Amino acid sequence: MKRLVDAGGSLSGAWLRLLALSGAVALPTGAMAGTGQPSPWQIGLQTQVTPIGEYAQWFHDALLMPIITVVSLFVLLLLVLVAVKFNAKKNPVPSKTTHHAGLEVAWTLIPVLILVVIAVPSFRLLKDQIVVPKADLTIKATGYAWYWKFAYPQDAGGFEFEVRMLSDEERAKAVADGKGKKEDFPRLLAVDNEVVVPVNKVVAVQVTAGDVLHAFAVPSFTVKVDAVPGRLNQTWFKATKEGIYYGQCSELCGKDHAFMPLAIRVVSQAKYDAWLADAKKKFARIDHAPVQTAHSEVTR
Ligand SMILES: [Cu+2]
Numbered sequence: 001m002k003r004l005v006d007a008g009g010s011l012s013g014a015w016l017r018l019l020a021l022s023g024a025v026a027l028p029t030g031a032m033a034g035t036g037q038p039s040p041w042q043i044g045l046q047t048q049v050t051p052i053g054e055y056a057q058w059f060h061d062a063l064l065m066p067i068i069t070v071v072s073l074f075v076l077l078l079l080v081l082v083a084v085k086f087n088a089k090k091n092p093v094p095s096k097t098t099h100h101a102g103l104e105v106a107w108t109l110i111p112v113l114i115l116v117v118i119a120v121p122s123f124r125l126l127k128d129q130i131v132v133p134k135a136d137l138t139i140k141a142t143g144y145a146w147y148w149k150f151a152y153p154q155d156a157g158g159f160e161f162e163v164r165m166l167s168d169e170e171r172a173k174a175v176a177d178g179k180g181k182k183e184d185f186p187r188l189l190a191v192d193n194e195v196v197v198p199v200n201k202v203v204a205v206q207v208t209a210g211d212v213l214h215a216f217a218v219p220s221f222t223v224k225v226d227a228v229p230g231r232l233n234q235t236w237f238k239a240t241k242e243g244i245y246y247g248q249c250s251e252l253c254g255k256d257h258a259f260m261p262l263a264i265r266v267v268s269q270a271k272y273d274a275w276l277a278d279a280k281k282k283f284a285r286i287d288h289a290p291v292q293t294a295h296s297e298v299t300r
Pocket of ligand 1: 143144215250252
């Protein structure tokens with residue numbers, strides 16, 4: 001028993017060291033990740049501001065990173081062992097061993113067990129992303145080559161507007177005009193019209209495309225869904241922190257694929273109401289109701 005405890009003790013020590021190593025790899029996620037946009041030298045995910053995003057971040061940092069680190073180091077160890085111990089020089093007469101029942105069972109069962117451990121939170125995350133809860137606000141995003149169009153259907157304001165990237169000249173002009181500081185207009189991300197939504201509210205996003213394939217993605221929300229012409233996809237998010245969160249088209253869609261960002265500004269209910277009143281006057285009116293998908297019927 002004592003021997004077992006000792007062996008277990010040193011083993012868990014080794015595992016702890018490995019975990020710490022993987023932690024060192026995963027550390028920049030929290031320390032250097034940008035909120036709402038990438039930051040220089042960032043390695044991990046952007047800071048997450050939705051419950052689903054936080055869960056995805058935990059899944060990545062606490063489960064996937066340690067597992068892949070331990071597996072990679074273990075395989076490296078085996079390769080080094082094989083190269084050192086079983087090379088031709090050291091074994092002039094090759095071994096005739098062809099199989100080992102215990103080993104074969106182990107290298108089948110252990111990966112299966114690892115996959116089961118990963119599958120449980122993975123399926124939970126998938127289910128939470130796919131099943132849209134009762135939405136407080138439904139908006140529609142349509143991808144075009146190469147800009148976005150956002151619609152706030154009739155029950156949410158009844159207007160639509162286009163979102164286009166600001167060029168370097170437009171960004172410089174915005175700063176010169178005193179509309180904000182330089183960092184308020186990040187390169188390749190700043191847009192002319194921001195999508196504004198209230199904080200702590202479930203926002204359903206219906207996503208489609210008007211010409212070719214695009215994809216609606218906002219890294220800080222862990223949201224990514226294909227925008228397909230003739231098909232209505234749906235996703236959702238509930239941002240719990242006010243701020244501005246940038247997204248980009250995530251489907252190679254043509255020459256300006258890299259230049260069709262979108263920006264979602266999450267604000268308090270009062271600020272949202274004020275923006276809505278303004279936006280109703282400013283943007284083109286639409287009078288069609290939100291499209292009810294079979295999926296949204298089921299989940300509401
Ligand atoms: Cu695109």
